[in-house]
Amino acid sequence: MAKPKIAFFDFASCEGCQIEFTNFGDAATLELLNHVEIVEFREAMTETTTGRIDIALIEGSFTREADRVRLQQIRHRAKYVIAYGACACTGGINALKNHQDDFAEYVYGGDARMPHLRSGTAQPISAAIKVDYEVKGCPMSKDELLLVISNLLHGTEHVIPTYPVCVECKRRETICRYDEGDHCMGQVARAGCGAPCPADGIPCEACRGFVDDANLPALEKVLMERAGFSQKRAVGKSRMFTANLRS
Amino acid sequence: MGYLYLEEKDFAAFVDALIAAKRVVGPTAKRNKFVYEQLASADELRLDFDVTILPPKKVFFPPAQDIVRFGEQAIEGCIAPVDTVLLGVHFYDVKGIDMTDYLFRERKEDWNYLAQREATTVVASNIQAISPRAFWDSVGAEVKPKGHDAFLTKLAGGCVLETLTPKGEALAAFGAFRDATADEINAAQQTNDSVMGQCSEKLGYTSEAIAAKVRDSFDNEELWDELAMDCFSCGSCNTVCPTCYCFDVKDAWNLNQVSGSRTRYWDACLTREFAAVTMAGGDKENFRERHQSRFRHRFMRKTAYLNEKLGGPACTGCGRCSQACTVNIADPVRVITAIMEVGS
Amino acid sequence: MSDDLRAAHENIFLPREARILHTARPTASEKHFTLQMADGEPLDYVPGQILEVGVMGYGEIPIGLASSPTRKGSFDIVVRTVGRVSTAINSKEVGDSLWVRGPLGHGFDLDSLKGQDVLIVAGGIGLCPTRSLIQYILDRRDEFGRFLLFYGARDPLQLLFTEDRVEWRASKEIDYHETVDRADVTWTGNVGVITTLFHKTTHLDPNTRVVICGPPVMFEFVIKELDQLGIARENIFVDLERRMKCGVGKCGHCQINDKYCCIDGPVFTFAAIQELEEAI
Numbered sequence: 001m002a003k004p005k006i007a008f009f010d011f012a013s014c015e016g017c018q019i020e021f022t023n024f025g026d027a028a029t030l031e032l033l034n035h036v037e038i039v040e041f042r043e044a045m046t047e048t049t050t051g052r053i054d055i056a057l058i059e060g061s062f063t064r065e066a067d068r069v070r071l072q073q074i075r076h077r078a079k080y081v082i083a084y085g086a087c088a089c090t091g092g093i094n095a096l097k098n099h100q101d102d103f104a105e106y107v108y109g110g111d112a113r114m115p116h117l118r119s120g121t122a123q124p125i126s127a128a129i130k131v132d133y134e135v136k137g138c139p140m141s142k143d144e145l146l147l148v149i150s151n152l153l154h155g156t157e158h159v160i161p162t163y164p165v166c167v168e169c170k171r172r173e174t175i176c177r178y179d180e181g182d183h184c185m186g187q188v189a190r191a192g193c194g195a196p197c198p199a200d201g202i203p204c205e206a207c208r209g210f211v212d213d214a215n216l217p218a219l220e221k222v223l224m225e226r227a228g229f230s231q232k233r234a235v236g237k238s239r240m241f242t243a244n245l246r247s
Numbered sequence: 248m249g250y251l252y253l254e255e256k257d258f259a260a261f262v263d264a265l266i267a268a269k270r271v272v273g274p275t276a277k278r279n280k281f282v283y284e285q286l287a288s289a290d291e292l293r294l295d296f297d298v299t300i301l302p303p304k305k306v307f308f309p310p311a312q313d314i315v316r317f318g319e320q321a322i323e324g325c326i327a328p329v330d331t332v333l334l335g336v337h338f339y340d341v342k343g344i345d346m347t348d349y350l351f352r353e354r355k356e357d358w359n360y361l362a363q364r365e366a367t368t369v370v371a372s373n374i375q376a377i378s379p380r381a382f383w384d385s386v387g388a389e390v391k392p393k394g395h396d397a398f399l400t401k402l403a404g405g406c407v408l409e410t411l412t413p414k415g416e417a418l419a420a421f422g423a424f425r426d427a428t429a430d431e432i433n434a435a436q437q438t439n440d441s442v443m444g445q446c447s448e449k450l451g452y453t454s455e456a457i458a459a460k461v462r463d464s465f466d467n468e469e470l471w472d473e474l475a476m477d478c479f480s481c482g483s484c485n486t487v488c489p490t491c492y493c494f495d496v497k498d499a500w501n502l503n504q505v506s507g508s509r510t511r512y513w514d515a516c517l518t519r520e521f522a523a524v525t526m527a528g529g530d531k532e533n534f535r536e537r538h539q540s541r542f543r544h545r546f547m548r549k550t551a552y553l554n555e556k557l558g559g560p561a562c563t564g565c566g567r568c569s570q571a572c573t574v575n576i577a578d579p580v581r582v583i584t585a586i587m588e589v590g591s
Numbered sequence: 592m593s594d595d596l597r598a599a600h601e602n603i604f605l606p607r608e609a610r611i612l613h614t615a616r617p618t619a620s621e622k623h624f625t626l627q628m629a630d631g632e633p634l635d636y637v638p639g640q641i642l643e644v645g646v647m648g649y650g651e652i653p654i655g656l657a658s659s660p661t662r663k664g665s666f667d668i669v670v671r672t673v674g675r676v677s678t679a680i681n682s683k684e685v686g687d688s689l690w691v692r693g694p695l696g697h698g699f700d701l702d703s704l705k706g707q708d709v710l711i712v713a714g715g716i717g718l719c720p721t722r723s724l725i726q727y728i729l730d731r732r733d734e735f736g737r738f739l740l741f742y743g744a745r746d747p748l749q750l751l752f753t754e755d756r757v758e759w760r761a762s763k764e765i766d767y768h769e770t771v772d773r774a775d776v777t778w779t780g781n782v783g784v785i786t787t788l789f790h791k792t793t794h795l796d797p798n799t800r801v802v803i804c805g806p807p808v809m810f811e812f813v814i815k816e817l818d819q820l821g822i823a824r825e826n827i828f829v830d831l832e833r834r835m836k837c838g839v840g841k842c843g844h845c846q847i848n849d850k851y852c853c854i855d856g857p858v859f860t861f862a863a864i865q866e867l868e869e870a871i
Contacts (some may be wrong), residue, residue, distance in 0.1 A: 031502040150500050155682070156649060156675050159497075163482060163518040170486035170571065171310035171513055173282050173300045178573050180279070187479035187573055211480075213519060213538070218477040222574050314604040317647040322690070324602035354854060355839040358600035465868050493843030496604075496836055498650045507648050509604070514843070522844060524834045525674040532807065534833065534869060544869075552849040 004054035004153065007040035009074055011067055012094055012122060013060030017085035018043040020139040024146070032146070035153055054079045055152065057145075061087040061094045062128045063119040075129040080152060083125040084145055086138040086207050086241055093138065094122035095243035124244065133157070136208035138241065141193045161191045164211050165204050168195035177203045183227030185238060188214035207241045250427035250435075251408040251419055258406065261422030262289035265332050268421065272306055273334040274299055283333075294335050294401060298378035298565055302489035303340050304347050306333055307364045308513075314359050314496070315509040325508075326358050328366035332418070335372045335399075338439075339383040339563040341392040343489025344369060346557050348394055350492055353556070359511075368414045373400040373435075374442045380566030382448040382580050389454060390559035400435035407435035446564070448580045452587050454560050458551040464586050465543070474582055475542035477574040482515025484545065484568035484577035490553075490561040491515070516548070517541050546582060603839045606645060606690035612665055614685055617751045620672045621716070622681040623657070627665045629688065634666050638723035639698030639830060639858040642691045643838040644668060649679035653835035653853065655720025656694065661730035669719040669751065695838040699724050699802065699828060699858050707800045707826075708737040712813050714785055714805025718742055718751050720830055720857075721804045725755075725765075732764050737799075739766040739792060743785035743809075746773045766792060785809060789816045797821040803861075804830035810871050814861065827861035831870070 008018055022044055024032070039049045056078035062071065075081055086092030097103050098121045104112040125131055133152075135145045144158070151158040161167075165186035169176070174195060177184035182203055186195065189206035197204055210216075216238065223234040253261060265271050266286055274296040275284045281296035283303050301310075313325045336344070344364075351360040371392065397415030400407045407427050410416040427435075450457075464470055485491045495514040500507035514521060521541065522534040535541045553561045562579055569578035576582070608629035615623040628634060636656055645651025652674075658667035672681050683689060709728060713721045728735050740759065744750045750769070759767040768788045770781040781787060785805070789795075801822055803813050810829060817827060833845035833852035840854035848867040850856065864870040 028502055035504050147499065150504060153504055154500065154648060156679060159675060162520045163515070164479065166479070166481035166483045167486060167515060167518065170301070170483055175278055175280050175300065176571065176573065187481045211519070213480070215477065215479050218479060218574050221477060226573065314602070315606070322605065322647060324605045326600060326602055351841065355603050355841070357603055357841055359602065359604065362600055496650065496842070498648050500648050509647070516843060522834060524832060555849070
């Protein structure tokens with residue numbers, strides 16, 4: 001059987017998820033290449049393709065109507081579409097602009113009218129085309145992407161945990177951010193990343209989105225009572241990666 | 248079995264001799280907290296710890312443990328115990344280990360746990376510092392700490408080692424021990440007695456009274472709704488508990504996509520899909536759908552369901568759940584007291 | 592670790608290989624497997640017991656044995672495609688292997704059924720574990736009194752074991768009734784929920800032993816009928832479904848109060864569980 005062909009595509013994003021993929025290291029990547037053939041990968045190779053592909057990995061959010069055609073073409077050529085990274089799965093950080101209109105002036109000052117800054121709302125890839133699998137996170141979890149691909153190669157689906165990040169922090173015996181006088185959103189953030197941030201002393205920002213039935217009133221309460229946030233900051237805090245999921 | 252004495256100046260040499268011969272796991276400092284880790288030298292050992300983030304069960308029942316490995320055709324188990332000394336276990340955690348020993352042994356022996364358990368010498372130690380959330384002196388008094396091999400009590404100028412099993416006696420060969428005097432044995436007893444009653448949190452009811460009242464409160468939906476209102480279903484209270492032993496099992500392939508492993512992971516009954524079953528059409532039947540019923544299930548498990556098997560409640564009063572719960576609703580003292588006060 | 596120690600310390604999670612001798616597709620979503628242990632050892636089980644059945648790399652799931660130990664040489668299971676593991680199992684064909692652990696759990700208490708009238712009430716895929724008992728009773732017919740079977744499915748396309756049902760309908764050894772919730776043009780039989788079948792047969796002796804297996808929603812209505820007939824709850828046996836992940840009473844997922852569904856059950860008397868919170 002021919003090796004499945006994999007291609008990487010990017011839309012509105014920092015391309016950090018492609019970089020993260022290259023962080024697998026040589027040994028793991030070479031082993032993976034025994035099972036798949038990478039036919040397009042802008043961060044790592046010059047070749048591109050217009051032929052059929054088995055797995056299209058799409059990074060970045062869908063922000064302009066012109067991108068819809070390109071996405072549809074990818075969908076048409078690909079057997080499976082995997083949206084990877086927060087931008088592709090939910091709109092990610094980019095979606096923060098959906099709730100504001102002064103960001104261009106704020107960021108670019110006098111250059112705010114550059115034509116390429118004229119884009120629409122930031123939406124997930126699934127707003128334009130059917131997405132078969134998602135690998136969440138900012139950056140995406142490379143181990144999870146590997147699991148998704150591994151399961152696809154075996155004709156099945158990787159099951160993403162439905163529990164929050166606290167489970168993974170506790171399993172690796174990380175000191176709770178709250179016990180160090182910090183804040184954290186691990187109680188409501190979807191796990192599967194292995195909780196690397198709190199282990200490095202950084203609060204969880206819920207880059208993989210929230211678990212279902214997230215207890216947000218309790219989150220606001222704990223952010224105010226234990227981390228000393230104002231109510232406004234407590235409410236706004238959780239929006240960084242979930243702007244498209246919140247009103 | 249008996250009482251031995253080791254001068255303080257000889258203690259580090261004793262620990263280092265053990266480290267040279269076996270894997271030695273003990274409490275070590277992790278910034279402002281303590282964790283059980285394999286010791287590289289005696290000076291890492293912190294017997295003045297108050298409580299560790301995770302209980303010592305992780306030595307026998309790691310957070311992730313392969314239980315079967317598979318290749319293209321063959322499969323094999325992976326029970327591979329390592330000769331270990333677990334040095335520095337407070338009496339409440341000795342109780343916890345004894346409970347998981349029972350639970351992994353009852354009816355179907357699980358050698359994925361028991362093999363490492365049997366290969367481990369458990370050395371208890373006296374409590375030198377008390378965690379602010381602990382209440383081990385007011386819970387489950389009827390459950391006696393047992394199953395450990397030796398008990399180490401630090402005194403001024405040295406320590407008394409009470410050996411309780413042949414494994415415990417074998418420790419003597421690693422240090423310059425001599426027989427303890429009657430005064431030293433008495434001093435050790437007094438040292439251990441003196442910490443009782445010192446916890447700042449207290450449970451003011453007997454285990455029987457608690458079990459009966461908690462069971463009776465099962466249908467008091469209003470009470471559980473209120474107690475669990477802020478619950479995140481994050482499972483932190485389960486994950487840090489010395490008597491929680493639930494696990495999930497997952498398979499994964501290695502990078503070569505041919506071989507792989509079946510691995511068990513600590514699971515938590517507070518998490519949303521713990522009791523969910525996939526039904527026809529991919530729908531889920533969740534036997535504990537609401538977070539209130541999962542919260543209630545935990546308290547039933549800790550105060551009532553297992554009491555007959557374990558001879559008392561499945562709570563040792565370590566206070567880890569109280570500490571781990573960011574919204575401070577998991578504290579057994581607070582919850583049990585609230586339940587006991589209903590209607591009184 | 593020495594080989595001696597390894598042998599002494601049996602790993603309760605180590606599955607055994609079972610070869611697929613025969614398969615059938617009774618419905619669009621179910622697959623019926625006839626299996627044999629690869630080492631040739633017979634499977635020594637009681638009707639109502641379960642197997643953990645899996646494919647390495649995909650996982651394992653609890654499945655009730657669907658054949659009787661009286662029929663030697665092979666054993667049957669029926670797997671419905673619902674998730675990751677069941678899909679992997681149902682992709683296997685004759686000559687392939689499945690990896691199984693068991694038999695596990697507490698099956699039907701045959702001693703308390705023997706010499707008595709027996710009614711089996713099976714809904715949907717609940718017929719699979721009870722088929723083990725049905726075959727057992729038919730193979731040892733003299734040891735039991737009157738034998739009735741009520742079977743209900745959502746619609747005619749969901750009905751399992753066509754050949755068995757033809758045999759049961761024709762047999763004098765079994766008083767068999769079936770129903771569907773929704774009929775189609777081909778259906779000439781009874782239409783309605785399973786409890787409508789209680790009115791299709793002659794009066795049941797209050798001493799009858801009753802076995803219920805089906806979706807959780809079915810229990811309540813069947814128990815109500817049995818109460819009216821004066822059947823004691825000690826004589827009602829229910830086969831419960833839970834997330835029996837490990838199958839050996841360790842992992843905690845199937846726990847109901849202080850019972851483990853996988854090891855104390857899956858068959859319980861209704862009397863034993865009616866007071867257990869969250870059981871039904």
